[in-house]
Amino acid sequence: MCVYRAHLSTHCLAQLMASITSHSNVKLISAIHESENGYHLSSPTAVAEVETVAKGDAAVKEDSIQNRNHIKVPLIENDEGLFLTWEDLWVRVASNLNEGEKHSSDGRSCRSILRGVTGYAKPGQLLAIMGPSGCGKSTLLDALAGRLSSNTRQTGDIRINGHKQALAYGTSAYVTQDDTLMTTLTVKEAVHYSAQLQLPESMSKSKKKERAQVTIREMGLQTAMNTRIGGWGAKGLSGGERRRVSICIELLTQPKLLFLDEPTSGLDSAASFYVMSRIANLGHKSSQRTIVASIHQPSSEVFQLFDNLCLLSSGETVYFGPASAANEFFAASGFPCPTLLHPSDHFLKTINNDFELDIEKGVAGKTPTEEAIHTLMKSYKTFESYHQLQRQIAELYKKDCEALEKRSHAGFVTQCFVLTRRSFVNMYRDRGYYWLRLFI
Numbered sequence: 001m002c003v004y005r006a007h008l009s010t011h012c013l014a015q016l017m018a019s020i021t022s023h024s025n026v027k028l029i030s031a032i033h034e035s036e037n038g039y040h041l042s043s044p045t046a047v048a049e050v051e052t053v054a055k056g057d058a059a060v061k062e063d064s065i066q067n068r069n070h071i072k073v074p075l076i077e078n079d080e081g082l083f084l085t086w087e088d089l090w091v092r093v094a095s096n097l098n099e100g101e102k103h104s105s106d107g108r109s110c111r112s113i114l115r116g117v118t119g120y121a122k123p124g125q126l127l128a129i130m131g132p133s134g135c136g137k138s139t140l141l142d143a144l145a146g147r148l149s150s151n152t153r154q155t156g157d158i159r160i161n162g163h164k165q166a167l168a169y170g171t172s173a174y175v176t177q178d179d180t181l182m183t184t185l186t187v188k189e190a191v192h193y194s195a196q197l198q199l200p201e202s203m204s205k206s207k208k209k210e211r212a213q214v215t216i217r218e219m220g221l222q223t224a225m226n227t228r229i230g231g232w233g234a235k236g237l238s239g240g241e242r243r244r245v246s247i248c249i250e251l252l253t254q255p256k257l258l259f260l261d262e263p264t265s266g267l268d269s270a271a272s273f274y275v276m277s278r279i280a281n282l283g284h285k286s287s288q289r290t291i292v293a294s295i296h297q298p299s300s301e302v303f304q305l306f307d308n309l310c311l312l313s314s315g316e317t318v319y320f321g322p323a324s325a326a327n328e329f330f331a332a333s334g335f336p337c338p339t340l341l342h343p344s345d346h347f348l349k350t351i352n353n354d355f356e357l358d359i360e361k362g363v364a365g366k367t368p369t370e371e372a373i374h375t376l377m378k379s380y381k382t383f384e385s386y387h388q389l390q391r392q393i394a395e396l397y398k399k400d401c402e403a404l405e406k407r408s409h410a411g412f413v414t415q416c417f418v419l420t421r422r423s424f425v426n427m428y429r430d431r432g433y434y435w436l437r438l439f440i
């Protein structure tokens, strides 16, 4: 199976679609273009991806990149996926009085973690949320996933497919920063037990097993299937493999929307790239998943996997738009990336005000970070990506889709049975736990 990605004009796109209908073994998996009036115009900027399952289909792509004419194709091509938008999102937390705090309407002091952020995530795309530590990346993910803690207050508009609706069970998954896996189980067992718990009662055992195996393969874990996860005192999987098992378990329900909080934390650059490319693949494949991931410091290879980038500083948006245009934005705002410095490092260095004094000392005579952030935010309002964002949100609000269908999971009796069995396996294998208890 191959995936081709090409920049096409709209006419070429139409030709490509026509060619595809005559090839049963070729499938268009995405065709994306953002233009002024919501339609593809005659510019070579549409991006099409086709997936082929046999050889000799490159001709389809080659044939279709010839002419550049004019045709109308709706901006929102994929009705299957999940479009997530958020507008003027604020998250406040009650706290003791400190610098920058305000009193809320009920008289208690509060601190703003997110300050009016706006953005969107589309099917088949990977949105990366970046920013210095403590800027609100995890809070944004939590707010979007509806998992904010009880001491926070959220205002703003979050919409799914243009509607204000809660994320139904099975439509989204959240991979947390820490892996919470049973160290005594093998990869296969961990995924299989989770499949039995998460998938509906109506699904047959063999189908659940098949789903588990497909998901294991999807995350590239087939060679480690029979390896114990391992942990303290017993070496098992590598850090990257453990991350992939956590993601694999969350993918069992085939969610349309996937949130990942720091999927590469604690991994070296090679492992980070491997994990991120697997994640990016999940979106770009025919499944057309919407993926939102917060990430600390991506390598240049990882950065290239991002479709869109949301850059936060102290809870405010510094930049939201195509990851490929961020460098141009910084240069246009007066902060060009120095040669030999990776753009993502440059972005984070420019907007990190945690070490304001050091930065002022180190880069004497240059703009202080606070001022740089202010300049970037002001400049962003005049940048094309900002207008594109507004247009996208307006377009997505008009989207008329049915409410999300809630999926079911295993019934109470099945859950009890699976959990008891899993516990026995765990206790039996955990020598300290089992034998020590027996002795006591």
Ligand SMILES: Nc1ncnc2c1ncn2[C@@H]1O[C@H](COP(=O)(O)OP(=O)(O)OP(=O)(O)O)[C@@H](O)[C@H]1O
Binding pocket: 093, 113, 131, 132, 133, 134, 135, 136, 137, 138, 139, 140, 149, 151, 152, 296
């Ligand atoms: N429930 C909460 N109660 C109090 N403060 C909170 C709460 N949630 C987040 N914060 C504060 O909000 C700020 C942003 O936190 P958040 O975890 O979103 O940052 P982050 O960008 O994900 O950081 P990191 O990259 O280090 O994980 C932090 O200063 C944190 O202490």
